[in-house]
Amino acid sequence: MSGTQLAKVVGVRARNRATIGQIFSLAIGRVRRAYWRRKILSLLVTIALASLASTCGSDGSSGSAPPGPSTGPTPPPPDPPIIRIAPTGSDPKQLIVAVGERVTFVNNDLQPHDIQGGPDPANPDCREIDAVGFLVPGQSKQTLPLPVARACDYHDHQNHAPVFTGRIVIR
Amino acid sequence: MRRSSRAALSFAERVPAFARAPGCCAIALIVVAAIPLSLQAQHEHQPAPPTTTDWQWNVDANVFFGYNYQYRKFRDFSAWESQNWLMAGGARRTGSGIFAASSMLSLEPWTLKDIGSSQAFQTGETFRRAPLIDYQHPHDFIMGLGATYQVPWRQLTWRLSGSIVGSPAFGPEVFMHRPSAADNPQAPLAHHYMDSMHVTPGVVTAGATAGEWTLASSWFRGREPDENRTDLDLGPLDSYSVRLGWTRGAWSAQASGASLTKPELVTPYDAKKLSASVTYVQADARRIAWTAAFGQNREIHGNLEAYLLEGHMNLTLRDAVYARAESVAKDILDAGFHPPGVFHRHRQSQVGALTVGYIRDMWATPQALIGVGGDVTGYLVPDNLRDAYGSPASFHVFVRYRRGPAGRTIVTHVH
Numbered sequence: 001m002s003g004t005q006l007a008k009v010v011g012v013r014a015r016n017r018a019t020i021g022q023i024f025s026l027a028i029g030r031v032r033r034a035y036w037r038r039k040i041l042s043l044l045v046t047i048a049l050a051s052l053a054s055t056c057g058s059d060g061s062s063g064s065a066p067p068g069p070s071t072g073p074t075p076p077p078p079d080p081p082i083i084r085i086a087p088t089g090s091d092p093k094q095l096i097v098a099v100g101e102r103v104t105f106v107n108n109d110l111q112p113h114d115i116q117g118g119p120d121p122a123n124p125d126c127r128e129i130d131a132v133g134f135l136v137p138g139q140s141k142q143t144l145p146l147p148v149a150r151a152c153d154y155h156d157h158q159n160h161a162p163v164f165t166g167r168i169v170i171r
Numbered sequence: 172m173r174r175s176s177r178a179a180l181s182f183a184e185r186v187p188a189f190a191r192a193p194g195c196c197a198i199a200l201i202v203v204a205a206i207p208l209s210l211q212a213q214h215e216h217q218p219a220p221p222t223t224t225d226w227q228w229n230v231d232a233n234v235f236f237g238y239n240y241q242y243r244k245f246r247d248f249s250a251w252e253s254q255n256w257l258m259a260g261g262a263r264r265t266g267s268g269i270f271a272a273s274s275m276l277s278l279e280p281w282t283l284k285d286i287g288s289s290q291a292f293q294t295g296e297t298f299r300r301a302p303l304i305d306y307q308h309p310h311d312f313i314m315g316l317g318a319t320y321q322v323p324w325r326q327l328t329w330r331l332s333g334s335i336v337g338s339p340a341f342g343p344e345v346f347m348h349r350p351s352a353a354d355n356p357q358a359p360l361a362h363h364y365m366d367s368m369h370v371t372p373g374v375v376t377a378g379a380t381a382g383e384w385t386l387a388s389s390w391f392r393g394r395e396p397d398e399n400r401t402d403l404d405l406g407p408l409d410s411y412s413v414r415l416g417w418t419r420g421a422w423s424a425q426a427s428g429a430s431l432t433k434p435e436l437v438t439p440y441d442a443k444k445l446s447a448s449v450t451y452v453q454a455d456a457r458r459i460a461w462t463a464a465f466g467q468n469r470e471i472h473g474n475l476e477a478y479l480l481e482g483h484m485n486l487t488l489r490d491a492v493y494a495r496a497e498s499v500a501k502d503i504l505d506a507g508f509h510p511p512g513v514f515h516r517h518r519q520s521q522v523g524a525l526t527v528g529y530i531r532d533m534w535a536t537p538q539a540l541i542g543v544g545g546d547v548t549g550y551l552v553p554d555n556l557r558d559a560y561g562s563p564a565s566f567h568v569f570v571r572y573r574r575g576p577a578g579r580t581i582v583t584h585v586h
Contacts, residue, residue, distance in 0.1 A: 110286060112304050112559075114507060122510070134504050136305070136559045138246030157507040159301035 081168075082106060085113050085135070085156075089163025096169045099149050102142040103168055107135040114157035115141075119165065126152035129168070146170045220269055221262050230574060231258040233347065235356035236282075237545075237569025241289045244561030248289040253282035254356045256314070256347050268322030275315030280400035283309040288357075291550060291563040292501055292522045295363035296395050302437050302506040307358045311336070312401045314370050328380040330387070335403060337374035339389030340414035341429045343448035343464050345369035350452045350460035351481045354491060354530045354544060356569055360499045360522065361477035364466030365446045368412075368429070370396050372404040385416040393431035410434075412444075424449045437508040443469040458485045472509075472517040475500045488532075493546070495526040504555060523551030530571060540573045 081097045082104045083090050090105075097103060105115050117129035124130075128144035129152060135141060146152065149170050156164035221227040234255040241248040260273035286298045287306035296308040317334025338345065342365040346352045352359075359366075371391050378387025393410030414427035429444040448464035461482035468475045481495035502517035528546025535541075545568040552560050 111298065111301065111306075112503070114504070121507075122512075134559055136243070136245055137248075138243070139559060157505070158304070159299070160508040160510075161300065 080104060083166065083168075085109050085115075085164065089161070090156075090166045092166070094167045094169060096171060097146060099170055100145050100147065101170075102145055103129075104140055104142050105132045105135060106140040107137055110137055112136045112158060113164065115154055116157045117152060117154055119153040120155050120160070121157060126154070126168075128152075129154045143168075221264050224264050226261045226263045228259070228261045232256065232572070232574035233353070234572040235569045236572075237356065237567055239288060239565070239567050241291055241563065241565045243291065243563050244559070250284065250289060252284070252288055254279060254288065255282060256310075258315070265320070266322070268320055270318065270320050272318045273315060274313075276312060277310040277314050278312070279309035280312050285309070290357060290360075291548075291560065291565060292360055292499070292503070292524070292556075293358065293362075294501055294503065294506065295367060297398060297436050299398070300436065301508070304503055304506060307362075309400050311370050311396050313403065317374070326381065330376070330378045330380070332374075332376045334371075334374040334376075335405070336370060336372050337376075337391075338369040339371055339374050339391045339410075339412045339429065340376050340378065340387035341368055341389070341412040341427045341444065342366045342414075342446040342466065343425060343450065343462060349450070349462055349481075350458075351450070351462040351483050352493070352495070353460075353483060354493050354542070354571060355481070355483075355495060355526065355528060355546065356567055356571070357495075357526065357546070357548070359479055359481070359495060360497050360501075360524055361464070361466055361479045364444075364468055364475065364477035364499065365448070365464050365479070366466075367395075372396070373406065373408050375408065383417055383419050385418070386414075387416070388413045393434045395434055395436070397436070421451050421453050422449070423452075437506070438470065438472070438514075439509070439511055440471040440514065442471070445469070456485065456488070458483070458491075460484075471514050472505070473502065473519065475502060475519065490529070490531050493526075493528045493530070495524070497524045498522070498551075499524075518555060520553045520556045522553060522556070525549050528567075538574060540571075542571045542573075544569055544571060 081095055081101060083092065083095055084106045085091075086108050087110065095103060107113050112134060114134050115129060115132040116124065117126035118124040126146075128146055131144045132141045146168065152168045152170065154166055154168065232255070234253060234257075236253040237251070239248075239250050239252055255278050257276045257278075258274070260271060262269055262271035264270075287303060287308040289305065290307045291305055293307045294302065294304055296303050298306070298308070313336050315334065315336055315338070317332055317337040319330060319332035321328055321330040323329075343349065345366040346355075346359055346362065368391075372394075374389055374391040376387055376389040378385060389412045390408050391410055391412070392404075392406050392408055394404065394406065397404050409432035410430055412427060412429035414425055416425045417423065424447075426447045427445070431442045431444065433439050434442050445467040446465065448462060450462045451460065453459040459482070462479070464479045466477045466479075477497065477499040479495070479497050481493070483491060483493040485491045498521060500519045500521050502519055504520065505515070505517035526546050526548040528544060530542045530544030532540050532542040545566060548565045550560075550563050552562060
């Protein structure tokens with residue numbers, strides 16, 4: 001092969017290479033565009049669904065109402081005052097509650113208990129506690145609302161062991 | 172007297188140590204099971220009269236092992252447990268009379284929970300110094316240990332007995348000996364109204380029998396057994412009872428009364444008891460047995476009454492059915508410790524219970540009967556307990572071992 005023929009062949013191959021490169025870059029560009037098109041479309045669908053869901057979950061008035069001032073996170077409700085009775089005694093031994101609150105007694109023992117107001121049977125007191133009364137294992141009952149700020153002792157009429165006595169402080 | 176008392180207390184102190192020894196339960200069972208059948212006789216409250224000066228021995232045992240399920244409104248209870256009673260005694264002719272010694276043991280301090288067997292509305296005795304409610308207490312390891320001498324004199328048969336632990340002359344035969352309750356593992360709700368004094372520490376009884384009639388009176392310690400199930404709760408004899416009994420063929424009846432000095436730990440006041448019962452035991456193949464009984468506890472906070480009707484009948488040589496119906500006044504709502512000077516009328520709750528059961532003897536050997544059975548109990552709950560109990564029910568499935576001759580037997584008793 002002469003030098004001229006060689007140059008022609010190289011030139012044809014160079015043209016062919018340029019054509020393949022253009023086709024390749026064109027294909028890559030189409031794929032990228034389709035990718036971004038799908039991406040944007042899915043984003044729009046997501047936004048649309050989210051807005052639809054928020055509309056459905058609202059009470060119907062919040063959608064048109066202007067946003068009010070931010071109040072911050074809602075504090076969790078206070079734990080209801082509970083006294084648990086176990087074979088080892090009542091827990092807690094002293095419970096502080098607000099005026100007007102009720103106290104729940106839960107019997108987690110194997111035996112019944114009989115919760116009454118006052119430090120012992122000879123000195124009944126705080127008759128709102130008598131509403132608890134007889135509790136079989138697993139049962140729970142509430143006192144009546146405790147109306148006056150004071151300290152109320154209670155005892156177990158079934159079992160006079162000191163571990164089953166306690167105090168409710170009403171503030 | 173002082174010396175014997177010291178000796179008894181010393182024995183009492185030794186019993187818990189022995190009882191805590193490893194394997195004592197198994198040893199006791201093996202000892203009973205190892206006694207040859209030739210030494211056995213049909214169990215009787217009083218052994219059959221021996222005709223010679225040689226000792227005649229009798230052994231009896233009733234062991235239930237099974238599953239107890241108690242359905243309740245707020246929390247169910249269940250347990251694998253065993254109720255069991257082992258009895259042994261001997262008799263010989265002495266002079267013109269008969270001398271007999273008897274004993275009765277229970278392994279329930281180890282085969283039941285410390286608090287006892289769960290049973291809705293059951294009451295009696297204490298746990299951790301509080302009244303026991305909804306549980307049948309375990310029986311003491313030593314349920315009976317005593318001796319009797321009886322002699323005929325002037326057309327009467329006179330009887331004198333003394334027991335370290337025994338049963339005073341009060342009420343019908345205790346449920347674990349009653350033919351009408353022989354296959355029922357559960358204590359009656361009326362137990363503490365009519366037959367609970369069978370484990371009384373310190374009993375002296377004197378009586379006489381004339382034909383069909385027997386009059387007996389006991390002097391005993393009135394306090395119920397304490398929570399230590401392995402000791403002897405000895406103390407001064409401070410209570411008394413009287414029982415008039417009648418027997419003719421298959422029929423027997425009794426009426427009795429007792430005056431008790433501070434029987435309950437949680438209610439330190441004296442009490443009285445009344446009881447009456449009629450029993451029928453048919454000795455043919457059907458072995459029909461039934462008991463109707465009434466009991467009344469007369470306490471400072473009110474009179475509590477109980478009515479019981481129970482029966483047992485063989486359907487075949489292997490199959491038997493039993494039933495128990497009760498109506499018992501319980502003071503569950505006000506049961507509690509009452510210090511001296513503090514008492515009030517208790518609210519009463521008239522509880523009804525009906526148990527029906529079936530048992531089939533699966534294996535019979537020359538020395539034992541082994542049966543499989545079960546029962547169901549439903550309750551009539553009074554209004555003042557409905558909030559706490561709802562509509563409870565219970566069932567038992569059990570295997571029963573009875574030591575005795577082959578074939579279904581019904582034990583008989585002499586009062």
